Amino acid sequence: MSKPGTGSGLISELDWEKPRIRWGTRTLQALLLVGLVVIGLGPILWLAKSAITPTLDTITHPMALFPHGAAWSNLSQAWNDVHVGRYFWNTVVIAFGSWAAQIIVATTGGFALSVLRPRYAPIIKGLLLATLFVPVIVLLVPLYIEVVHLPIVHKSLIDSYWALWLPYSASAFNVILVTRFFDNLPREIFEAAEIDGAGPLQLFWRIVLPMSKPILGVVSVFAILASWKDFLWPSLVLSNPNRQPLGVRLPAIQLQTSVGVFLAAMFIACLVPIAGFLIFQRSFLGGTGLGGAIKG
Amino acid sequence: MTLTTVDQAREPALPSKRGLSRSYARPRRTPLNWVRGGGLAAFLFLLPLLFVFGAFSWYPIVRTAIMAFQHTNLVEAPTWVGFQNFAAVWHDPLFPVAVRNTAYFAFLALIFGYPIPLVAAVLMSEVRKRRGLYSVLAFLPVVIPPVVGVLLWKTFYDASSLGVFNTILHWVGLGPYPWLQSQQWAMPSLVLYSTWANAGATIIIYLAALIGVNPELYEAASVDGAGLLRKVWHITLPQIRGVLLVTLILQIIGTAQVFLEPYLFTDGGPVHSTLTVMLLIYNYAFGNSLGGNYGMATALSLMLAGFLVVFSLVYLRATRSWSTR
Numbered sequence: 001m002s003k004p005g006t007g008s009g010l011i012s013e014l015d016w017e018k019p020r021i022r023w024g025t026r027t028l029q030a031l032l033l034v035g036l037v038v039i040g041l042g043p044i045l046w047l048a049k050s051a052i053t054p055t056l057d058t059i060t061h062p063m064a065l066f067p068h069g070a071a072w073s074n075l076s077q078a079w080n081d082v083h084v085g086r087y088f089w090n091t092v093v094i095a096f097g098s099w100a101a102q103i104i105v106a107t108t109g110g111f112a113l114s115v116l117r118p119r120y121a122p123i124i125k126g127l128l129l130a131t132l133f134v135p136v137i138v139l140l141v142p143l144y145i146e147v148v149h150l151p152i153v154h155k156s157l158i159d160s161y162w163a164l165w166l167p168y169s170a171s172a173f174n175v176i177l178v179t180r181f182f183d184n185l186p187r188e189i190f191e192a193a194e195i196d197g198a199g200p201l202q203l204f205w206r207i208v209l210p211m212s213k214p215i216l217g218v219v220s221v222f223a224i225l226a227s228w229k230d231f232l233w234p235s236l237v238l239s240n241p242n243r244q245p246l247g248v249r250l251p252a253i254q255l256q257t258s259v260g261v262f263l264a265a266m267f268i269a270c271l272v273p274i275a276g277f278l279i280f281q282r283s284f285l286g287g288t289g290l291g292g293a294i295k296g
Numbered sequence: 297m298t299l300t301t302v303d304q305a306r307e308p309a310l311p312s313k314r315g316l317s318r319s320y321a322r323p324r325r326t327p328l329n330w331v332r333g334g335g336l337a338a339f340l341f342l343l344p345l346l347f348v349f350g351a352f353s354w355y356p357i358v359r360t361a362i363m364a365f366q367h368t369n370l371v372e373a374p375t376w377v378g379f380q381n382f383a384a385v386w387h388d389p390l391f392p393v394a395v396r397n398t399a400y401f402a403f404l405a406l407i408f409g410y411p412i413p414l415v416a417a418v419l420m421s422e423v424r425k426r427r428g429l430y431s432v433l434a435f436l437p438v439v440i441p442p443v444v445g446v447l448l449w450k451t452f453y454d455a456s457s458l459g460v461f462n463t464i465l466h467w468v469g470l471g472p473y474p475w476l477q478s479q480q481w482a483m484p485s486l487v488l489y490s491t492w493a494n495a496g497a498t499i500i501i502y503l504a505a506l507i508g509v510n511p512e513l514y515e516a517a518s519v520d521g522a523g524l525l526r527k528v529w530h531i532t533l534p535q536i537r538g539v540l541l542v543t544l545i546l547q548i549i550g551t552a553q554v555f556l557e558p559y560l561f562t563d564g565g566p567v568h569s570t571l572t573v574m575l576l577i578y579n580y581a582f583g584n585s586l587g588g589n590y591g592m593a594t595a596l597s598l599m600l601a602g603f604l605v606v607f608s609l610v611y612l613r614a615t616r617s618w619s620t621r
Contacts, residue, residue, distance in 0.1 A: 008421035009511025010527060012518045021524070025422055032419050036433040039492065044436065046460065047448055062460045101348075109345030116338035124342065131353050133608070137553050137574060138601045141581050141593045142359035143352060148370060170353040175345060200337040229441045231556055236582065247443040251560065254447060263451075270444045277439040278432070284439070285431050285500055 044274070051075065051267035055260035074264035082257050084246060084265045091228060091245035091272075094164055098227040099220055101169035106219055107212070110178035111204050115190060125179070128172040140232075143167060147237050163237040168227060174219050181215040182208060221276065221283040228273055360601075363594040381595035391596075393568050394576040397483065397558075401572060402551040404487040409547065413495045414540075417502035418528065431503065435496040442493060446560040449489045450476070453561075476562050479569040486557040486570060494550075498543055505539040506532065541615050549604055573600050 015021045050058045054071040061067055078084045113121050147157045147167075157163035185208065193207050209216075228247070235248045246269045254262050277284055330336065364381055366374040385391055420430045437445065452460040453475035465471040475485050513531050522530065533540070555574035558564055564571035564579075573596065581593035 008507050008509060009514045010418070010506075010509075010532060011422055011524065012514060014518065015524070025419075029419055029423055032416060033430065033433075036416075036430060040433040040436045040496070043445075043448060043452070043492075044440065047444075060458060062454075062458060063463050105344045105348055108341045108343075112338050112341035112345070116334060116341060118335060118338040118342070124345070127354065128349070131349070131357070133605060134357055135549065135553055135601045135604050137577065137597050138360045139353070139356045140577070141590050141597060142356035142363055144581070145363075145368070145370065145590065146351075146356060146359070166348055167352040169344075170348040170351075172349075172353070200334060200341065204341070225439060231441075231443045232559075232578075247441050250443050250447055259451075266444045266448060270440050273439040273441060274436070277436070281428070281432060284435060285428075 044270070047263060047267050047270070050260070051264040053260060055258040058259055058263065071260055074260040075268070077261045078253075078257075078264040078268060082253050082261060082265060084249075084253075084268055086242065087244060087246040087249045088268060090243060091247065091269075094161055094234070094245050095224045095227040097161055097165040098168040099223045101165040102171060102174055102223040103216065103219065105169040106171070106174040106178040107209065107216070108204075109175045110182050111200075111208055113175070114179045114182035115203065115208060116200060128175055131172045132176075139167075140236075144236055157237065159238055159240045159243050161243075164227070164230075164234055167233070168223070171223075174223070177219060178212070178215055181212060185211055217280070218283045218286070221280050225273060225276065360594045360598060363590060364598045366591055368590045369588060377591065381591040382599070385592050385596045385599065388576075388592075390568065390571060390576060394571050394573045397568075397570060398552060398554065398572045398574075400483055401487060401490075401554055402548055404484060405490055405547065405551045406544075408487055408491040409495055409498065410544065412491070413498040414502055416495075417499045417506055418532065420499070420503055421506040431500060434499045437493050438496040440493070442556050443560065445493050446489065446556060449492075450561055453485055477566060479566050482562055482566060482570050486554075486561055489561070490551075490554070490557055498547075501539060501543060502536065505536040509535045537618065541618075545608055545611050549608065552600065552604055 011021060011025060046062075049065065050062075052070045052072055052074055053066060054068060057064065057067055079088075112118065113125060147163045149156060157166075189207060189211075190203060193203055198206070231247050234245055238244045238248065241249065241252070246265070250262075250266060250269060253265050257265075363374070365376060365378060367377045367380075368374040416434065420427060420434075423430055440448075454460065454462065455472065455474045455477045456462065457466065457472040459472070459475070461475065462472040465473065474481060476482050509532060513535065514527055517527050517531055553574050554572050555578065558570040558572050558575045559578065562570045564575050577593050577596050577600075580589045580596065
């Protein structure tokens with residue numbers, strides 16, 4: 001890692017003293033910054049502006065800045081009249097449940113595979129790794145049919161949040177991430193605790209979990225964000241509009257209401273992810289959980 | 297293998313790396329000893345994992361392979377139909393269209409989405425103050441829920457002269473462009489959005505790799521008189537080639553399964569010009585007009601997955617000598 005205040009070393013300090021290189025690089029970087037502001041921030045700023053702009057202004061002058069004043073009523077209309085408040089709450093419940101389920105599965109599983117290490121642990125690890133190579137698409141249809149009609153118990157999970165929480169928690173990525181982290185914890189501490197008479201449960205709860213806050217933070221942040229962002233699966237298994245999260249409702253909301261109110265609903269839908277990202281920047285930009293996020 | 301090697305494998309030389317249940321001398325295997333030795337505890341801790349993966353990952357994967365050879369509706373018991381589902385998909389006139397469109401999407405996404413983040417990341421790696429600000433701005437689109445992103449860009453792509461993009465382009469004397477309403481421009485429009493939505497994640501990965509390059513290599517090159525571009529070409533790119541190769545394959549796997557963009561932007565139109573394989577699978581299974589054909593949907597899923605697995609294996613093999621340092 002390079003120190004703050006220096007670059008990656010590509011441009012040496014000697015070169016940096018040359019005005020041509022220094023100003024050339026700085027100009028390119030300034031252009032990049034302007035580009036990032038326009039491209040990265042621009043659409044979100046436009047959404048924020050339009051969320052409180054009267055519909056007519058947004059339609060006729062999309063790039064004008066409040067030609068006829070602001071319409072704060074868009075936000076309250078979206079929250080109350082098109083029930084964004086309820087859908088928002090659904091999204092929160094779904095995200096919280098998927099977070100809890102993922103943490104439970106990843107930590108207990110990781111603890112067993114890394115610390116307790118039963119004889120058959122390598123087989124389970126192999127099966128987990130194998131699922132990483134199976135494209136997600138393979139799961140879609142059979143998982144849907146399974147949720148419609150659960151085998152053995154003969155129940156349907158349609159419109160139940162368990163249909164989201166349980167499949168989300170089967171994330172091999174989480175388990176492997178947590179197992180790797182546990183692998184690097186110092187064994188001596190476990191052995192000392194065992195000599196002091198700690199059973200597996202105490203070892204898990206009093207020693208391993210408190211030592212694993214960094215990785216639990218990363219898994220939590222990505223679990224909540226992934227659940228907040230998902231569309232296809234919740235739209236398949238939640239057919240009752242009153243149970244659906246905000247993201248799934250947005251296409252329907254667009255058809256029901258005015259442009260201004262719709263854009264206000266969209267703005268509300270991305271507030272939590274943006275706030276979460278700004279607060280937990282380190283977890284996101286640290287690069288740990290990015291492997292699954294690459295596309296396009 | 298002799299007995300001693302087996303024992304050595306079972307009792308590794310480093311005691312600190314051993315699992316705890318192994319730190320006991322192993323007596324005869326009886327259920328009681330299994331419980332005392334921690335076997336039961338380990339199994340209980342694994343139960344949540346075994347349950348959710350068994351029920352919601354391993355079982356559905358196996359089920360796909362079975363369903364692809366069956367005729368399934370949710371009312372009657374499934375019947376075996378051999379390769380009929382595969383044949384039906386193969387002879388579906390929309391199948392080659394979807395394959396072609398998906399390949400086109402992946403190709404365009406590669407053209408836009410691969411070099412741009414690399415150039416941005418190289419520039420960002422030389423930012424000496426507030427590099428964090430660059431990273432935050434670049435990553436911001438990645439955290440926007442894709443539904444919001446797509447529906448927002450759908451508004452931007454409004455084909456009338458009052459659309460956001462057409463207004464902006466009008467300032468410089470261009471347009472109006474039809475964007476999503478034209479067979480020719482619909483797919484590039486989808487890719488443009490997709491690049492916006494995902495490039496940030498790639499930039500952050502490249503940035504981490506670039507900052508990890510050993511500065512001494514650059515110093516040595518400077519001593520040898522290498523200029524900036526030569527350093528990028530001969531040191532930076534070779535040093536991060538492992539990351540470049542992984543992001544490339546992950547991006548191809550991701551774009552091959554593109555769904556949300558064609559589904560929400562255009563629903564495959566105009567005239568199937570943005571119908572992708574994933575959307576075709578969705579339509580087979582859940583579409584309004586021809587939905588409920590789970591056999592064809594799983595058959596096509598299996599074909600896509602098989603292609604991706606084979607492609608990845610060939611890719612890893614072909615680039616193996618090149619990616620190891």
